[in-house]
Amino acid sequence: MKLLATHLDRSRQMCVGLSGLILGLACLVHAPVTWAQKTEAASNMKLVGYSDLQGRTAYQPTIAHQGNRWIAYVGHHGDYKMNPMTHQMENNGTSILDVTDPKHPQYLTHIPGQEGKAEAGGAQMVRICPGSSLPKADKSKYYMLRAVGSLGHEIWDVTEPAKPTLLTSIGKGLKDTHKNFWECDTGIAYLVSGNPQWRTNRMTQIYDLSDPAKPVFIRDFGLVGQQPGASGPVPISLHGAISTGPKGNRVYFGYGTNSEGVLQIVDRDKLLNGPKEPTPENLLYPQISRMDMPPMHGAHTVFPMLGVEIPEFKHNYAGHQRDFIVITDEAIQMECMEGRQMTWFIDITTETKPFGVSNFTVPEASGNYCSKGGRFGTHSSNENMTEIYYKKIMFLAHFNAGVRAIDVRNPLAPKEIGYYIPAINANTVPLAMPVGMSANLPFTENSKKTAIQTNNVDVDDRGYVYIVDRANTGMHILELTGEARKIADWSKAEH
Secondary structure (H helix, E strand, C coil): CCCCCCCCCCCCCCCCCCCCCCCCCCCCCCCCCCCCCCCEECCCEEEEEECHHCCCCCEEEEEEEEEEEEEEEEEECCEEEEEECEEEEECCCCCCEEECCCCCCEEEEECCCEEECEEEEEEEEEEECCCCCCCCCCCCCCCEEEEEECEEEEEEEECCCCEEEEEEECCCCCCCCCEEEEEECCCCEEEEECCCCCCCCEEEEEEEECCCCCCCEEECCCCCCCCCCCCCCCCCCCEEEEHHHHHHHHEEEECCCCCCCCEEEHHHHHHHCCCCCCHHHHHHEEEEEEEEECCCCCCCCCEEEEECCCCCHHCCCCCCCEEEEEECCCCCCCCCCCCCEEEEEEEEECCCCEEEEEEEEEHHHCHHHHHCCEEEEEEECCCCCCCCCCCCCCEEEEECCCCEEEEEECCCCEEEEEEEECCCCCCCCCCCCCCCCCCCCCCCCHHHHHCCCCEEEEEECCEEEEEEECCCHHHHHHHEEEHHHHHHHHCCCCC
16 A cells, blocks of 8 residues: 555655654655654554544544444543534544545544543543443444543443444542453453542442443452552552453453552452452452562553463473563653663463563664653553454554564564654644653753654554554554564454
């Protein structure tokens, strides 16, 4: 497929075909920019399609196959922007696009979210389940679960994506919401919430959403020390969970962003059916193990890769098949004013004794990323386990280093096989100064530069890769090329 030449600013001529991190090639740009990368940079990945997402700062893309259509649901951080379709100013919420033709994504509608900036507003996260999978739902419908800041969670009927209707709301007055997980085959949902009675901004509220119109509360859950009435230091807040459902009987929880990270492995059956009063004993009852990370690393995304055959060990009687969790940290501070946030491969073959075996980061010198503006380091990985890529290739959102494609067939030695760094465009903005420990850090003028901030990544069951940008640049739809494409299993791709 040809690279789109007009997906950015109409006044910009795009340079194509870059095979490395060549950041200084010139393109004609009529508006001044503060970062030398005025063009895309790519290796073994190429652009297929693009949407500006109405210039909204984007968090999470989720791609759903609905009948003969492919629909992208994009959660946004908080902001206040014009909706060109309604000619109204709207609080950032959820964008819905038809990406059936990935070359020409069609923006369908925007559902406003909570008032507020960045993490304090918007509707960052969405999950989609078909009614045909949910045990008690209308089999002809599709449902969207979204997190809405401190307002709670909502379930929408998105059977007609251009005309979503609110079905029900879950929770009110929560401290915070974030990256939910919804088991479509059972309806069990792990909602990242902030129960005001708990001592942390984010913990887990578990609901049975098998009938999306009638949510049933199951329990609250978190780390010991976060529960009501506890004393002493408060453990780091939850970021998200991934469940393997009844068959795998495991839920993996990741806590922390760029510090004090925790990986928690939990027995799903004991979690759902065990004692539910949030006492220390009951919170520990379903826990199989807990791994505390070093102080300067978090656990934003904890992605299970189970039953991996290790090529080097194929002749070994034992140990040739192993289980892993891929932990991705989140970079917070600009100009690298923190420890390097990376991706870590944790061997959990013996679940009670997890241990790190390898890691991945983009070499900073390959693009002088610490001085390029915005954040540098990882944020998240794809979470879709499509057989096209699962246990073969992972995609990592790496802020100003774009998206990176990683060969994970041997988790003991992961290696980069491709990348794509979009060009900034007329919508791209410098990031606001981060909160927290920023005040006393020696930031320079580099912190004010405009830079790509690839925030999250998803893949669909056709093999397309979707990345969205925290700095308002939009959504890019990509595909693998060259040698990297040969690693994927295209016999598993849907059409």
